[in-house]
Amino acid sequence: MKVPLAIAALRQGDSASASEPIKIAITQSDNEAADAIWRGLGSPDTAAEKVDAVLQEAGDPTRVQSYRSRPEYSAFGQTVWSLENQTRFLAAAACDDRSAPIFDLMGQIASDQMWGLGTIPGARFKGGWGPLEAGGYLVRQLGVIDTGWGRVAAAIAVQPNSGTFTDGIAQLSQVGRWLKEHSAELPAGRCRA
Template structure:
C-alpha cells in the first residue's frame, strides 16, 4: 500500500485505528517488533476512546449494532487465557459481583479445608444456592478472615484491585456478593482461573450449571461459566456472567454485564444471550491461549 493510500485509509478509519494501521501496514522504515493487533482489538480500542468508527461485520461493529438497539448499560470484556491484554466493549464497567464471586469463594474454601462439603460447593456453583455459599463463607473463619481469603484468590488470579468486604452493606445480601467487581478485572481473573492451583473442582462445577441458569455463555457448548444477578436498592436488576470458552487457537476468557433501563431480570438475561451469540459468531477473530507451563 502506498503512503498516500495509507493516509486516506487511516483517515477513513479514524484516529484510533490510524495508529494501528500505521504500525501494521503503512510503515516505510525498518520493521519494528510489535505485538500483533487484530481488527477486532483495534475497533474495541476505538470504542473505549468513544470514536464512532468500527469496521462493519467485526465483533466490535456488531456489538455497536446490538448496543444501538438496547436501552441501558451493557459491557463485554474478552481476554486470552494466559494473555495480557483485555478487550472491552460497551459502557458498563463495574458493579456488584453478585453470585459470580462464588467462584473464588469455592477455591478459598477448598484450600482452607480440603474436606469441605462437596454438597455446599456444588450447590453454590451449579444452582447458585446462597445458603450453601454462606456455609462456605463461614467456614473461612471470621468475616474479616473470610474476606481476606477470597481476596487472596483474586490477587493470585491477576485481579489486583477488587476489595471483598467483610460485612454486609445490605442486610439481605451476602458481603462477598456486594463486592465491586470491574468487568476488566473479572475477565483478567477468568483468564488465570484455569492456571490456579486447586481450581479443577470449581471449573468442573462451572460445566454443571442447572438448566434454568444456562443462558448467555450457557448457550456455548463446553463453556465453563458462572452467572450472578440481583437488584439495586430501587429493584432494578444487574445481570452478569463470566467464564471460559474454547476458541480455534486456545481458551478465551469472557465477562458480560447488562443493566437494562427496564430493570427487568429477563431483559438482562436476553442481552447476555445476544452477547454470547455475537461472541460465537466472531470466535475466529478472537485470540485464545493456554496456561504458561
C-alpha cells in the same frame, strides 16, 4: 464472587466437608450454600482476606467486602468487582490446576441458568444477578470459552432498560450468541505447560 469464594474454600484444605455446598453454590448459584462456605472460612474479615488472597494471586486487585451494607444480601456478593478484573482473575485461575474442581463444576450449571455464556457449547461459566439499590436488575456472568486456538476468558454484564431479570437474561444471551459467532476474532490464550 462465588467462584473465588469456592476456590478459597478448596485451598483451605477442607474440601471434603465443603464439597456439597461448593457444588450447589456453583452449579445452582445457591446463596445459602455460598453463605455456608463463607462462614467456613472464618470471621467475615478472615473470610474476605482468604478470598482476597485468591484474587490477588491471579493478579486481581479487587478487595472483597466483609460487611453487609445491604443486610438482606451476602457481604461478599456486594463486592464491587469490575468486568476487567473478573476477566483478569478468570484467565489466571483457569490455568491453575488447584482450581480445576471449580471449573469442572462451572461446566455443570443448572439447566435454568443456561443463558448468556451458557448458549456456547462447552463454556464453563457462572452467573450472578440481583436488584440494584436504584432499582432494576443487574445480570452478569463470567466464564471460559474453549476455541480451536486457545481459551477465551470473558465477563459480561447487562442492566436492561426495563429493569427486569427476564430482559437481562435475553440480553446476556444475545451477547453469548455474538461471542460464539465472533469467537475467531477474540484474543485467546493457552495455559503454560
